[in-house]
Amino acid sequence: MFAKDTLTNLHWTPDQFDDADYFRVMEILAARPAKDRPVDPMQFVKQIQNGQ
Known part of the structure; x- marks a missing residue:
């Protein structure tokens, strides 16, 4: 099923899949x-303090 979905959804050839x-694909x-x-967490606090 994974191979079929990858070939269909990513438009890969069988050689590309193999x-x-x-x-890496996963x-x-x-x-x-x-x-x-x-x-x-520190970036989050800075974003809140800057009102973003």
């Missing part, structure tokens, strides 16, 4: 948008 590093697919990533 040559790809599985763990890391990319699991990445979260910047707004959903954990924030350094």
